[in-house]
Amino acid sequence: MDNKKVIVALSGGVDSAVAAALLKKQGYQVAGVFLKLWPSFNEKQAQRVAKKLGIEFRVLNLRKKFKKKVVDYFLKNYKLGLTPNPCVVCNKEIKFGLLFKEIKADYIATGHYARFQRGKLLMAKDKNKDQSYFLWKLNQKILRRALFPIGDYAKSEVRKLARKFKLPVLDVPESQEICFIQTNIADFLKKYLKTKSGRIVDREGRVLGEHQGLWFYTIGERKGIGIAGGPYYVLDKDVKKNILVVTKNENDLYKKALIVKNINWISGKCPRFPLKIKAKIRYRHNPAPAVIQRNRIIFDKPQRAITPGQSVVFYRGQELLGGGIII
Numbered sequence: 001m002d003n004k005k006v007i008v009a010l011s012g013g014v015d016s017a018v019a020a021a022l023l024k025k026q027g028y029q030v031a032g033v034f035l036k037l038w039p040s041f042n043e044k045q046a047q048r049v050a051k052k053l054g055i056e057f058r059v060l061n062l063r064k065k066f067k068k069k070v071v072d073y074f075l076k077n078y079k080l081g082l083t084p085n086p087c088v089v090c091n092k093e094i095k096f097g098l099l100f101k102e103i104k105a106d107y108i109a110t111g112h113y114a115r116f117q118r119g120k121l122l123m124a125k126d127k128n129k130d131q132s133y134f135l136w137k138l139n140q141k142i143l144r145r146a147l148f149p150i151g152d153y154a155k156s157e158v159r160k161l162a163r164k165f166k167l168p169v170l171d172v173p174e175s176q177e178i179c180f181i182q183t184n185i186a187d188f189l190k191k192y193l194k195t196k197s198g199r200i201v202d203r204e205g206r207v208l209g210e211h212q213g214l215w216f217y218t219i220g221e222r223k224g225i226g227i228a229g230g231p232y233y234v235l236d237k238d239v240k241k242n243i244l245v246v247t248k249n250e251n252d253l254y255k256k257a258l259i260v261k262n263i264n265w266i267s268g269k270c271p272r273f274p275l276k277i278k279a280k281i282r283y284r285h286n287p288a289p290a291v292i293q294r295n296r297i298i299f300d301k302p303q304r305a306i307t308p309g310q311s312v313v314f315y316r317g318q319e320l321l322g323g324g325i326i327i
Contacts, residue, residue, distance in 0.1 A: 003029060004028050004029060004106045004107065005028070005029045005030075005031065005104075005105045005106050005107070006023050006028045006029065006030050006031070006105060006106065006107045006108070006109050006147060007031050007032075007033050007099065007103050007105040007107070007108050007109070008020040008023065008030060008031070008032050008033070008055075008108075008109045008110070009033060009034075009035060009095055009099065009108065009109070009110045009111075010032040010033065010034050010046040010049055010050060010057070011034070011035075011046060011111065011175065012034070012042070012043070012044075012045030012046040012048075012049065012169070012172060013045075013111065013169060013172050013174075013175055014111075014158060014159060014162050014167075014169045014170070014172060015111030015112075015113070015150055015158060016046075016049075016110065016111035017049040017053075017111075017162060017165075017167045017169045018111070018149070018150055018153075018158050018161045018162050018165070018167065019109050019110065019111045019147075019148075019149040019150050020032055020049065020050075020053055020055065020109070021053055021161065021162075021165040021167060022149040022150070022161070023109055023147065023149055024053055024055065028107075030053070030055045030056075031055055031056040031057070031058070031105070032046060032049065032050040032053075032055050032056065032057045032058075033057070033058050033059070033060050033099070033103060034046040034047070034057070034058075034059045034060070035060055035062055035066075035094065035095070035099070036059055036060065036061045036062065036063055037062055037063060037066040037070075037090075037094065037179070037180070038063065038066065038071075038179065038180040039063070040180075040182055041179075043059050045168075045169070045172060048168045049167060049168060049169060052165075052166065052167060052168055053165075053167075060099070060102055060103070062094060062098055062102075065093075065094070065098060066090070066094055066180075069089065069090075069093040069094060070086050070089050070090045070093065070094065070180075071086070071180060073086065073089050074086045074089075075189075075192050075193060077309050078189055078193065078215040079193055079215060080239060080309075081214050081215070081237040081239040081308070082308050082309025083218050083219070083307045083308070083309040083310055084309045084310075085134070085283075085309075085310060085311050086178060086180075087134045087177075087178070087179075088134050088135075088136065088137055088311050088323075089137070091134055091135055091137065091138065092137035092138060095108075095110060096108065096138060096142045096146060097142075100142070100145070106145070107145050107146065107147050108145060108146055108147070109146070109147035109148070109149055110146070110147075110148065111150060112124075112131045112134070112135065112148050112150075112151070113126055113129040113130050113131045113132075113148075113150060113151055113155075114130065114131055114132040114135055114148045114151050115132075115148055115151035115152065116143050116146060116147075116148060116151075119140065119143075119267070120266070120319050121135060121138070121143060121266045121319065121320045122151075122318045122319055122320065123315070123318045123319075123320070124148075124150075124151045124152075125151065125152050125153060125154060126153065126154040126155050128155070129154075129155050132313075132320045133280055133283050133311070133313050133320075133323075134283070135320070136264060136266070136311060136313045136320060136322055136323030136324075137264050137323070138264075138266070139264070139266070139268060140266070140267070140268050143266070177283075186216050186224070189213070189215050189216060190213075190216075193213065193215050194213070195212040195213045196212070196213045196214075196242065197210050197211065197212055197213070198210065198211055198213075198214065198241075198242035198243055198244065199211075199242075199243050199244070200225070200227060200243075200244045200245075200246055201243055201244070201245055201246070202245070202246060202247065202248075203235065203245065203247055203252070208227050208229075208232075208246065209225075209226065209227035211225075211226075211244045214237045214239060214242065214244060217234045217237065217244055218234060218305075218307060219234055219235070219236070219237075219253070219305045219306070219307040219308075220233060220234060220253050220304060220305025220307065221233070221234050222234070225244075225246060227246070230248070231248070232246040232247065232248055233246060233247055233248075233250055233252070233253055234246055235247045235252055235253065250304075253304050253305050254302035254303065254304050255302055255303060255306050256298060256299050256301070256302045256303070257296060257297060257298045257299065258281070258296075258297050258306045258312065258326050258327075259295055259296055259297075259326070259327050260292075260295050260296070260297060260312055260324035260325065260326060260327065261295065261324055261325050261327050262324050262325045263295065263322060263323070263324035264322050264323060264324070265321065265322040266320060266321060266322050267321070267322075271321070273292065273293050273294055274291045274292065274293045275291065275292050275314075276289070276290075276291055276316075277289075277290055277291070277292055277297075277314040277315060277316055277321065278290065278314070278315045278316070279292070279297055279299070279312055279313070279314055279315075280312065280313045280315065281303055281306055281307070281310060281312050281326065282307065282310050282311075285303075287315050288300070288301065288303055289301075292314060295324075297312065306326060307326060308326050308327055309325065309326065310325075310326050311323050311324070311325060311326070312324055312325075312326050
């Protein structure tokens with residue numbers, strides 16, 4: 001590992017701190033960089049980690065680019081009635097995109113729970129913390145220079161290593177799912193997209209009430225709809241007519257197929273179809289057996305709340321084959 005320089009994206013949390021400590025122990029020339037992406041982000045904790053490890057540290061201000069590439073993408077898609085995943089875009093465009101361009105190094109390392117071995121992107125050892133889902137947009141060129149030092153560890157083991165290395169991160173809370181949202185998604189959207197009232201109707205078109213903006217609702221949710229006689233579930237959104245469609249029958253939410261766009265194959269090669277896979281339609285979804293036929297995925301069993309804008313990711317065993325965006 002002599003003279004091999006690794007830039008570690010230090011967030012100030014446990015995972016990236018332990019990743020940096022492990023790489024230093026392995027003999028890499030390690031430097032830490034804190035990505036300043038949003039006004040609320042504070043680099044002091046990351047700086048303390050770097051000082052404890054005795055590694056070079058710098059702050060990279062990417063706020064303007066992050067706003068344009070990630071936050072604006074997030075808001076634009078919500079305005080279109082979709083439910084996007086900003087972390088997927090951030091990994092491709094910022095953490096593994098701009099970081100490679102901005103800083104010269106042999107490798108870039110992060111605290112992601114994932115593994116890359118012999119050209120294959122694999123699930124992490126800790127299945128509850130596995131983050132391979134968020135990395136489906138990456139390619140071989142990027143992955144060959146990416147390191148995931150904690151991918152072979154369980155979260156409990158990572159915490160033990162943090163104590164062993166005496167890292168100043170043991171009191172740091174778990175990071176939020178969407179890093180630039182400090183309160184909740186509804187409040188964030190209200191600030192940037194405001195409200196836009198429209199009708200709430202059932203499947204037959206009967207008017208049941210009024211919504212305050214389609215972007216406040218996600219397919220399958222039942223809380224916050226605000227009409228009597230429920231529970232009702234969000235079934236669909238008609239953006240052109242600004243209509244929210246709801247149903248009392250939860251079975252209406254189950255569908256056996258979806259169409260996917262913007263597919264990326266981790267290998268760089270399109271496989272032969274039809275291809276048997278397990279597909280994950282959201283981060284906390286259990287991968288479900290399916291067949292993919294180019295841009296159409298047919299599940300063995302109907303899946304609940306397939307949501308346009310979300311990422312669908314394809315697995316074969318432990319290997320992440322690729323992914324795309326649900327339309």
